[in-house]
Amino acid sequence: MLHIKCPHCGMRSQNEFSYGGDATVKRPELGKEISDQDWDNFVYNRKSLRGKHWELWQHLSGCRQWIKVQRDTATHEIFKTLKANEEIS
Amino acid sequence: MTQSFRLESGGLINRDKKISFKFNGKNYYGYEGDTLASALIANGVHLIGRSFKYHRPRGFFGAGVDEPYAIVQLYRNGETEPNIKATEQELFEGLEAKSVNCWPSVNFDVGAINNFLKIFLPAGFYYKTFMWPKSFWYKIYEPFIRRAAGLGTASIKHDKERYEHKYEYCDVLITGSGPSGLASAYSAAKNGAKVILAEDKSRFGGTLLTSEVNIGNQSGKEWADSIISELKEMPNVTVKNRSQVFGYYDHNMLVMSERISDHLPKTKKYHPKQRLWYIRAKEVLISSGSIERPIVFGNNDTPGVMLSSAAKEYMKVYGVLVGKKPLIFTNNDSGYETAIEFKKNGVDPIILDTRKEPQSEIIEEAKNMNINIKNSYVVVAAQGYKKVKSADIAKISDDKEELGSVENIKCDCICVSGFWTPTIHLASQSGNKTKFNEEIDAFVPDISKQNEKTLGAANGIYTLEETLKDSFEKGNLLSKKITNNENKVSFPNVVEKKSTVHDKFWCVPLPKGKNYKRFLDFQNDVAVSDIEIALKEGYRSIEHVKRYTTLGMATDQGKTSNLNGLQLVSKIENKVVPAVGHTTFRPPYSPVSIGAIVGREVGKHSKPTRKSPMHSWHEKNNAVFVDAGVWLRPRYYKCGDENLFEASKREAKNVRTNVGVCDVTTLGKIDIKGPDAAELLNRVYTNAWLKLPVGKARYGVMLREDGIVMDDGTTTRISENHYHMTTTTAQAANVLSHLEYYLQLVWPELNVNVVSTTEQWAGAAIAGPKSREVLKKLFPKSDVTNEGLPFMGYMEGDLFGVKAKIFRISFSGELAYEVNVESDYGYFMWEKIIEAGEEFGIQPYGTEALSNLRIEMGHVAGSELDGRTIPYDNSLEGLLSKKKDFIGKRSLSRKAFAAEDRQKIVGVVPLDKKTSIPEGSHLVKDSNAPLPNPKLGYISASCWSVEYDNPFSLAILKDGKNMIGEKLFVMSPLKNKVIPVEIVSSHYVDPKGERVRS
Numbered sequence A: 001m002l003h004i005k006c007p008h009c010g011m012r013s014q015n016e017f018s019y020g021g022d023a024t025v026k027r028p029e030l031g032k033e034i035s036d037q038d039w040d041n042f043v044y045n046r047k048s049l050r051g052k053h054w055e056l057w058q059h060l061s062g063c064r065q066w067i068k069v070q071r072d073t074a075t076h077e078i079f080k081t082l083k084a085n086e087e088i089s
Numbered sequence B: 001m002t003q004s005f006r007l008e009s010g011g012l013i014n015r016d017k018k019i020s021f022k023f024n025g026k027n028y029y030g031y032e033g034d035t036l037a038s039a040l041i042a043n044g045v046h047l048i049g050r051s052f053k054y055h056r057p058r059g060f061f062g063a064g065v066d067e068p069y070a071i072v073q074l075y076r077n078g079e080t081e082p083n084i085k086a087t088e089q090e091l092f093e094g095l096e097a098k099s100v101n102c103w104p105s106v107n108f109d110v111g112a113i114n115n116f117l118k119i120f121l122p123a124g125f126y127y128k129t130f131m132w133p134k135s136f137w138y139k140i141y142e143p144f145i146r147r148a149a150g151l152g153t154a155s156i157k158h159d160k161e162r163y164e165h166k167y168e169y170c171d172v173l174i175t176g177s178g179p180s181g182l183a184s185a186y187s188a189a190k191n192g193a194k195v196i197l198a199e200d201k202s203r204f205g206g207t208l209l210t211s212e213v214n215i216g217n218q219s220g221k222e223w224a225d226s227i228i229s230e231l232k233e234m235p236n237v238t239v240k241n242r243s244q245v246f247g248y249y250d251h252n253m254l255v256m257s258e259r260i261s262d263h264l265p266k267t268k269k270y271h272p273k274q275r276l277w278y279i280r281a282k283e284v285l286i287s288s289g290s291i292e293r294p295i296v297f298g299n300n301d302t303p304g305v306m307l308s309s310a311a312k313e314y315m316k317v318y319g320v321l322v323g324k325k326p327l328i329f330t331n332n333d334s335g336y337e338t339a340i341e342f343k344k345n346g347v348d349p350i351i352l353d354t355r356k357e358p359q360s361e362i363i364e365e366a367k368n369m370n371i372n373i374k375n376s377y378v379v380v381a382a383q384g385y386k387k388v389k390s391a392d393i394a395k396i397s398d399d400k401e402e403l404g405s406v407e408n409i410k411c412d413c414i415c416v417s418g419f420w421t422p423t424i425h426l427a428s429q430s431g432n433k434t435k436f437n438e439e440i441d442a443f444v445p446d447i448s449k450q451n452e453k454t455l456g457a458a459n460g461i462y463t464l465e466e467t468l469k470d471s472f473e474k475g476n477l478l479s480k481k482i483t484n485n486e487n488k489v490s491f492p493n494v495v496e497k498k499s500t501v502h503d504k505f506w507c508v509p510l511p512k513g514k515n516y517k518r519f520l521d522f523q524n525d526v527a528v529s530d531i532e533i534a535l536k537e538g539y540r541s542i543e544h545v546k547r548y549t550t551l552g553m554a555t556d557q558g559k560t561s562n563l564n565g566l567q568l569v570s571k572i573e574n575k576v577v578p579a580v581g582h583t584t585f586r587p588p589y590s591p592v593s594i595g596a597i598v599g600r601e602v603g604k605h606s607k608p609t610r611k612s613p614m615h616s617w618h619e620k621n622n623a624v625f626v627d628a629g630v631w632l633r634p635r636y637y638k639c640g641d642e643n644l645f646e647a648s649k650r651e652a653k654n655v656r657t658n659v660g661v662c663d664v665t666t667l668g669k670i671d672i673k674g675p676d677a678a679e680l681l682n683r684v685y686t687n688a689w690l691k692l693p694v695g696k697a698r699y700g701v702m703l704r705e706d707g708i709v710m711d712d713g714t715t716t717r718i719s720e721n722h723y724h725m726t727t728t729t730a731q732a733a734n735v736l737s738h739l740e741y742y743l744q745l746v747w748p749e750l751n752v753n754v755v756s757t758t759e760q761w762a763g764a765a766i767a768g769p770k771s772r773e774v775l776k777k778l779f780p781k782s783d784v785t786n787e788g789l790p791f792m793g794y795m796e797g798d799l800f801g802v803k804a805k806i807f808r809i810s811f812s813g814e815l816a817y818e819v820n821v822e823s824d825y826g827y828f829m830w831e832k833i834i835e836a837g838e839e840f841g842i843q844p845y846g847t848e849a850l851s852n853l854r855i856e857m858g859h860v861a862g863s864e865l866d867g868r869t870i871p872y873d874n875s876l877e878g879l880l881s882k883k884k885d886f887i888g889k890r891s892l893s894r895k896a897f898a899a900e901d902r903q904k905i906v907g908v909v910p911l912d913k914k915t916s917i918p919e920g921s922h923l924v925k926d927s928n929a930p931l932p933n934p935k936l937g938y939i940s941a942s943c944w945s946v947e948y949d950n951p952f953s954l955a956i957l958k959d960g961k962n963m964i965g966e967k968l969f970v971m972s973p974l975k976n977k978v979i980p981v982e983i984v985s986s987h988y989v990d991p992k993g994e995r996v997r998s
């Protein structure tokens, strides 16, 4: 079980969180024209990276905040966690 | 029976307390402190079961967790449990155990015929033998495997025992209480670290209980006892026996199973049987020791062949002789310690040492005791079927290839020592890659991936002095780092006998003309010949060889077999062992009961049960409840001897003709506040929300980004910047997360707050043509006329002094209202509604009637919004705004979603107006078409229409738009039904929606 440092609450067990997918995906702006390909890429197409990966988690049974977590998908090492409004650097 | 193999004195058992037990129906006695294994051996019982594949007789091989054979079925306090190691099961009064893998009995076993039909079960037998013909599977192969396989029978009864889970944090977790565990725990504890010391066995001390050493002028055991009692006194230390740390998971979390009651005849009141600990440790010190390796020779699985360390443990801990004519077969000095122990107890052993002229302090001592030692000798084969009777032995050449002439000597046990294998399971589970140590022919932990260090024998350090030094130091260093406190322990004086190098010999060659089975894996019956076949057939990767032959699989996890298997592969392949590599060790290290894994999450405790504030009223009024997600909801209220069908029909009919009341507390409710609340709704719902006036409700549909309908519900504008959203019972949590996702990550600029208020409000739906009359009585001061509170209107009211929210919304399709009050007033509200409605014939209705009513109205619910349908499919396309963008809109223009003949919701009526249509049935054009019959659609929900008094269903049908009036067939292969039907509009009752507006 992972140990995730919520930027709001501190170290918490994985079972308080739910996984939310790739954190680098940006939702296209509402009302903007977008090609089929670009839309499909947003909705469906994800890279399955091995190694460092920025992903979203929601602290569901805690502060309910969505957070960004940089995790190694192979080793599960967590390098960094950010608040929802903090930019991935 | 007498305990004829029990020594006169000695051991750590309590001879004052005799314990009676039963094995295979026979009564025996043992002593308190015995294991089932030691008590059986004391009684001369060595035949304990049959092997997995060949059903060969099985005895005892080890004395603890390393035991591959002696697995029994245990009976305790009216329960039965499979897969119990006799070497680990402590004896208790009235214990009962039986052999497994044998039929009809352990002494006469039909399956042993396999032993003579070896051809039937070669390596890879699962893959080869049972492949074809296919028809053999059900009648021959499967019953055969079922009978032959398995390590016991799981109980089919509900387990009455209680199991618990515990979460714990500590600075240093230490796994094993041998010398390294004790020393490191002691120095870490002295530095003030929070320490957990876990010992799998009932006794602390590990090898200190059986070795002849001296620490600080005390015997090993005395020293262990004094350290343990000191540790137990320290407030920062938790010491646990009967506790196996079996898994090392991510982020330094380890799981330990504590056997609290397994050694007792009956679990004490208020105690659990077992407790599973989830331990998050800052540092882990693995002090799991090492396991003696077997040497491979002919018939080495015969009962009476066992590890030499086990024979010593049975003498020193249990005061039991494993035999009275022991043969010790060794390639190192450890065998001598066992021989010396035999001699001290008045038994004359013979030592066969594969080494030519070994010399050490221990060997000197054995010689001085006049023990018969044969150098450069090996056991070629054990003889005897159910118990060792003699051994074929021979001299072996210096290059270990040639055997001399074979002679037979009498013996009743063969104690084998092939040197020691560090127990690296936990280190390997943690991600440590491990490295091969040439000196000890075994893998040891290498670079740590997590905060883990391995100590002592588990790290390949086999001398006590070095082990203690290293462990004191590691315990000190690691804890100092955490506590910033140093309280150094002075190192005690250590006395131990020096040993010399071992011989790398591990497998005795077959004598000419003999074809003895030489086993590597005793639990899975994998012999040298099986590995040879696998390699001949082209298997190379050790992981493939493992799966093909089953070497090192199952509950044993290769504890005794792993290294010899690797040695063999490396020899045949002409590779060094590290190049072959070892297979992955997987948790659990040792079997864990399912009960412990499940813990308290059983039955009703597996999830919380949520009840509405009106629950007790429903109970008092004969409600029959149904699980709706985590909620309990009344399904119907039973009158007399009504069944579900009759009751729901009565309740639904009463809504259509008079008035009914339904508990709708379970609906998800989300409070939305802020200046941008309307903007949020406008983006997440498909229809327009910016112009909804205060005091009005609106129905909305929410999509996922992929265009699939996520949820529907009504949202009411309570005041300028305050909305009250309702969701379906099932989707409440998901919708909240969905809103939070967009607010926090996508549109942080929106000034809106959302919070779940599901539990804050109790809700009652009052539905039916007379509902307004009821409302008038409930709220005499409010104007609830059609003008004062029109359809989709909202107002606040005063319910006899309680503030209420009144919504004029309808799920039933009738004139209807929903009244919400704060949860604590829910019961009060409900009673008032029933009281006021009495003169109008009010009746409560449950979810079944609720479904009936919504189905015949064509209102969609979870069975249509099932994660596969878009708005068009549910005839909700009228709610898709063309003027604005919303979540999921772009997906709706995808080709398949815009197809002309897209599926759509329709109504379905059986032509005979009688036959009920099973939900989930398929719609087809021709019921006699050859299979696979093209499926046009499926029945999503069925009911008995109370309006027309005939069955009615909703279906999602391909090109549903153009199918109205068509005649099709409903087919349910599950229920073996074919029903001719007509397709009608999904709005079966009141298609214009006049009633809700009346």
Ligand SMILES: [Zn+2]
Residues within 6 Å of the ligand: A006, A007, A008, A009, A010, A059, A062, A063, A064, A065
């Ligand atoms: Zn948090």
